[in-house]
Amino acid sequence: MANLKGLAKDTAIYGLSSIVARFINYLLVPIQTARFAASGGEYGVITNVYAYVSLLIILLTFGMETTFFRYMSKEGENPKKVYSTTLTMVGFTSLLSSLVVFLLIHPIASAVGYANHPEYVGVMFLTVAIDAFMAIPFAYLRYLHRPIKFAFLKVLNILLNIALNILYLIVLPSLRLNPFGIYDDQFTLDVAFVFYINLVCTIVTLLLLWKEWGTAGFTFDGKVCRRMLSYTWPLLVMGLAGQLNQAASQILFPYFYDGSQQEALAQLGIYGACIKIAMIMVMITQAFRFAYEPFVFGKSKDKDNRETYAQVMKYYIIFTLLAFLVVMGYLDILKYVIDESYWEGLRVVPIVMVAEIMFGVFFNLSFWYKLTDRTIWGAYFSGIGAVVLIVVDILLIPQFSYMACAWAGFAAYATSMLFSYFIGQRYYPISYPIGQITIYVVFATLLFMGMYYANSSLPVWAALSVNTLLIAAFVVYIIRKDMPLSSLPIIGKKLKK
DSSP: OHHHHHHHHHHHHHHHHHHHHHHHHHTHHHHHHHHSOGGGTHHHHHHHHHHHHHHHHHHHHTTHHHHHHHHHSSTTOOHHHHHHHHHHHHHHHHHHHHHHHHHTHHHHHHHTTOTTOHHHHHHHHHHHHHHHHHHHHHHHHHHTTOHHHHHHHHHHHHHHHHHHHHIIIIIHHHTTOBTTBOOOTTOOOOTHHHHHHHHHHHHHHHHHTHHHHHTSOOOOOHHHHHHHHHHHHHHHHHHHHHHHHHHHHHHHHHHHOSSOHHHHHHHHHHHHHHHHHHTHHHHHHHHHHHHHHHHHHHHTTSTTHHHHHHHHHHHHHHHHHHHHHHHHHTHHHHGGGSOGGGGGGGGGHHHHHHHHHHHHHHHHHTHHHHHTTOTHHHHHHHHHHHHHHHHHHHHHHHHHTHHHHHHHHHHHHHHHHHHHHHHHHHHSOOOOOHHHHHHHHHHHHHHHHHHHHHHHHSOHHHHHHHHHHHHHHHHHHHHHHTOOGGGSTTHHHHHHO
16 A cells, blocks of 8 residues: 555656646647647647657657666666666767758658748657657656656756746737747748757757756666667557557548648647547646656566556546546536637537546556566557557548547557556556446447437536535545545545544
């Protein structure tokens, strides 16, 4: 229980920073969608470019975050050498790849559909290269159990991003000031502003991490490097395939949408804006991942480790189901995060949220092959999921537009999750409380059906009231079955008195 409390504490800190950052980041949606008209497709450009970015960050870090934790805690390894070697490897590949991209920037820009805007490619790749390098110092902070500094830097980066977006997209144009010269009626805001702002914020964060990367030594141990690469290359394949499950739809959509390029980007912008609401599940999964990864490797030698892993799985599913119900119950309020012209895409929210829950379960299951050094299985599972997603996208986007993207992600995560569970039970059996988990899933599904009926047939105020009661019923069930109030830190003490 003490281990679980420590995990919960770190998750809460990582989660708070992630939630705060994402919440503040939501402010970019109304700002950018108001400034860049949906009909012009600019927000679709942002969605599309950031999809490429999410794949590039995986490629440039090549699975080294997980490998870093594995070797920092592995018997016989020197943590200082592991950290320095990892930082040197990622730094070198980031620098080298940046040089290659800038030498070939025009053909690359043409290949991804931005021949007239090579600056999109150059600026965002440089940002990704710096982010990839910073991933290792951030991982080092997690290894040292310093979530406060980790959270501070992450939130500061987002706050700076928001401030600069407001300044350059709202304040200066309203004052008729051109930040790069004299304002005239021909001056228009290009979407490149968003990318330049991101680069500035990334550089500031890098400088604030100087203590973590500046004192690492940048020594390189070839033997350590070879051992780490033999462990990490399947993680790279797995990471790329896994990220394809999140990004491939946004990349493929403009190529397979049955309409003009501008229409495709406009529809993609609607999808990209609406899934921002569903990203609350990504926040929870990300916070959990940041805390759980070092926790698992640190506990791998304990006798009760499998029992702990099983309990963590159950509580993860319980609280993500609760988050799902809260979002769906108050969607009529949360939808104001995005501009009204984008509301037609809100129907993707429940599909994407359930898909993210399954991704979290898949991540939870992934430790059986990480702890047994069978990381190739992760590549298999993620690869199969990516193939499923791409096939569904190609077949259905022409007919169902962005709804195909939502269902493609659902199918991909479900496939990866099921394969990982059944094969994992053969190599690293864990007695997950399947019966208890199933009851929670069925109960949450019934409550969601009640919410769907209320939202479609009742006035907004009445639907919100009904949904609140349904959410309360789920909370009461959690308390009665798995989390009695007497076990809580502060409330429990008062109840015992």
